[in-house]
Amino acid sequence: MSVRGPQQVLELARVSRTFGEGATAVAALRDVDLTIAAGEFVAVMGPSGSGKSSLLALAGGLDRPTSGGVFVESTPLAGLGLNELARLRRRAVGYVFQDFNLVPTLTAAENVALPLELDGAAARKAGRQALDALRQVGIPELADRFMDQMSGGQQQRVAIARAIVGQRRLILADEPTGALDSTTGHGVMEVLRSRADSGSAVMLVTHEARHAAWADRVVFLRDGRIVDQAAAMHDPTFLLTQAGL
Amino acid sequence: MSIRHSLLALLQDQPRYGYQLRVEFENRTGATWPLNIGQVYTTLDRLERDGLVAREGDDGGGHVVYSITAEGAAEVQGWFAAPVERNNPPRNELAIKLALAVTLPGVDVQAIIQAQRVASIRALQDYTKARRDTAANQRTADTAWLLVLDSLIFQTEAEVRWLDLCEARMVQQAQSAGQGAARKTSNGVTEDAAPLNADNRR
Numbered sequence: 001m002s003v004r005g006p007q008q009v010l011e012l013a014r015v016s017r018t019f020g021e022g023a024t025a026v027a028a029l030r031d032v033d034l035t036i037a038a039g040e041f042v043a044v045m046g047p048s049g050s051g052k053s054s055l056l057a058l059a060g061g062l063d064r065p066t067s068g069g070v071f072v073e074s075t076p077l078a079g080l081g082l083n084e085l086a087r088l089r090r091r092a093v094g095y096v097f098q099d100f101n102l103v104p105t106l107t108a109a110e111n112v113a114l115p116l117e118l119d120g121a122a123a124r125k126a127g128r129q130a131l132d133a134l135r136q137v138g139i140p141e142l143a144d145r146f147m148d149q150m151s152g153g154q155q156q157r158v159a160i161a162r163a164i165v166g167q168r169r170l171i172l173a174d175e176p177t178g179a180l181d182s183t184t185g186h187g188v189m190e191v192l193r194s195r196a197d198s199g200s201a202v203m204l205v206t207h208e209a210r211h212a213a214w215a216d217r218v219v220f221l222r223d224g225r226i227v228d229q230a231a232a233m234h235d236p237t238f239l240l241t242q243a244g245l
Numbered sequence: 246m247s248i249r250h251s252l253l254a255l256l257q258d259q260p261r262y263g264y265q266l267r268v269e270f271e272n273r274t275g276a277t278w279p280l281n282i283g284q285v286y287t288t289l290d291r292l293e294r295d296g297l298v299a300r301e302g303d304d305g306g307g308h309v310v311y312s313i314t315a316e317g318a319a320e321v322q323g324w325f326a327a328p329v330e331r332n333n334p335p336r337n338e339l340a341i342k343l344a345l346a347v348t349l350p351g352v353d354v355q356a357i358i359q360a361q362r363v364a365s366i367r368a369l370q371d372y373t374k375a376r377r378d379t380a381a382n383q384r385t386a387d388t389a390w391l392l393v394l395d396s397l398i399f400q401t402e403a404e405v406r407w408l409d410l411c412e413a414r415m416v417q418q419a420q421s422a423g424q425g426a427a428r429k430t431s432n433g434v435t436e437d438a439a440p441l442n443a444d445n446r447r
Contacts, residue, residue, distance in 0.1 A: 047412075047413070193377070209365075209366060209369055209401075209402050209406065210369065210373070210398060210402045212366060213369035213372070213373040213398075214373055214377075215370070216370075218366050220359070220362070220363070227359065228359060228362075230363045230364075230370065231367070231370075232367065232370035232374055
């Protein structure tokens with residue numbers, strides 16, 4: 001049995017998710033065990049249909065498993081009612097989606113402050129935290145811009161700022177570099193990496209090896225199961241012997 | 246790798262002795278391709294024989310200092326101007342391994358691909374970490390090393406993408422072969438339609 005220490009931000013224990021019933025049932029995930037600790041950056045790779053997005057949805061409480069348990073900061077999501085679950089999602093979990101899901105009639109700062117205000121934070125405090133998040137993603141000067149005054153890359157940074165604002169301990173990102181050029185994609189990875197380095201747990205779903213390589217651990221999914229994991233060795237001798245061929 | 250041209254290029258910068266050349270080469274390429282000092286001396290001998298470098302004499306500390314000749318400078322210029330030769334691709338062990346694996350019975354190609362993928366991603370993680378750490382230092386001296394790391398990152402990424410493609414092809418092939426087999430069975434034809442190694446894949 002695994003121990004749910006306080007440093008463990010996300011735990012999926014023997015999680016399965018099946019869509020449909022009987023003969024037409026499709027298993028999206030089968031008996032998946034995965035934990036992500038505070039300060040850890042985990043990337044999930046796998047071919048389309050391998051269960052990557054299902055895994056992310058379950059981790060963030062956007063979907064419920066058919067069997068098994070999902071724990072966020074030791075709280076079993078199965079025991080939460082809809083309101084409690086929504087509150088946990090707003091407070092502890094940040095999402096970055098491929099399509100940014102930003103509100104066009106709000107400024108960048110207002111978009112970022114939105115989850116805090118929904119959660120009852122005072123406008124001034126939420127605004128301060130939003131500006132801080134925009135600073136972390138490198139665009140504090142764009143705080144008062146509306147979405148149609150920003151490039152795709154800038155909008156994606158706003159979406160990331162919204163995901164990391166406040167005290168989010170779990171950041172979930174689904175192909176967050178989808179529509180971006182490679183320089184901007186690199187910037188997104190830098191932000192996710194630095195969030196992990198400052199103590200959040202980060203889970204990134206991607207099909208891009210060069211983005212997955214920013215993670216401490218890469219998990220490979222196939223047919224709904226974890227088939228392999230690769231942890232960086234950070235070993236300079238390995239680097240040299242690999243490169244010195 | 247052209248040690249010969251690399252040493253000539255370093256001598257064009259300024260006259261140097263053998264050990265200095267080795268250190269300078271490794272500094273600029275991040276010690277990615279370690280140079281054997283013996284290689285440096287034999288290369289210098291050949292360059293001297295071909296009239297591309299000349300001995301300048303002793304530096305006072307017992308080191309023989311070499312300088313580049315006009316012919317040597319022209320050689321370096323030609324090296325920089327010409328694209329790297331591609332007509333003789335280096336042997337790619339992975340491509341050879343997979344090419345053999347798909348043609349031999351009883352080899353689990355998908356397992357080979359996955360094992361390689363994990364190893365390649367792990368290397369990519371280390372290159373990416375090294376790049377991040379080096380870039381964070383913000384030293385101009387690291388520019389050359391960053392370029393080398395970028396090159397390793399691109400190469401490894403290309404390898405992973407190629408593995409993905411190999412795997413997708415194999416799955417596709419197994420599926421179309423499976424469909425073919427089903428059709429034949431329903432027609433009462435018992436001909437074996439299984440492709441190579443189809444039994445190893447799912």
